[in-house]
Amino acid sequence: METKDALPAFAALSQENRLNALRRLVKAGPRGVAAGALSEEFGIAPPTMSFHLKELANAGLISSRKEGRHVFYAANYGGIRRLVDFLMADCCQGDPRLCGPYVIKENSREPFACASES
Amino acid sequence: METKDALPAFAALSQENRLNALRRLVKAGPRGVAAGALSEEFGIAPPTMSFHLKELANAGLISSRKEGRHVFYAANYGGIRRLVDFLMADCCQGDPRLCGPYVIKENSREPFACASES
């Protein structure tokens, strides 16, 4: 992951419809949700929904697969993880004891960890 | 954390100078870095740097403190964590086994975890 990959990903997340959609897909799990279902659930016109899903896909945050005449979109957990890793790279110069109240405790599972911890 | 808080945070991260600055502060640790040092390090004019730091601060991603005539900026690890938590809320409907290759293993420390795991 490089800056040029991270910037479009964060840009994709800074739009309400897209943030809602990605969070919905994160909840949904690997099976994903059909484009039409998302369109209906959020009350967004299909072309607009498609546009936003494409943005998320281009940013590497979701993937799609065809199933019959539906296109299912699913969160790309690996892409999301790489983005967070990039943001937290070399956290506290690798000394997690410096992260203040967010120190990574042994055997805990924090949403992010210092690079040296992962 | 709500959508209205997350959106400006992601928007803040979608600008190159700000993303660079935040990653630099994440590396620096709680002590932070003076505004002038960041300005010089990245070759950005002081007013421009100040503008971007303010954006990051407004987004809750960094904090500042005065020390003599310097202003030190430091990563707000709590804010960053809350942002990631928000993005991953209720991941896979709380069943981490569904997260595909990024399953949260027992006793592992992943950069993010399903909500039910944290």
Place this chain on the structure above:
DNA sequence: TTTATATTTCTATAATTATCTAATAATGGA
């Protein structure tokens, strides 16, 4: 072939944002 679903293309509108210069504020030392 007909229907349902999804995507693409195009366009108009609007909005935002990044950066520069100049001025101001605040601090600390001589």
Place this chain on the structure above:
DNA sequence: TCCATTATTAGATAATTATAGAAATATAAA
């Protein structure tokens, strides 16, 4: 007190960019 340093604010400009809608196209199922 005066000066040098550091940082922020204000004002102005310019460029970019993104959003969303309409219409048309493609794909697949019944």
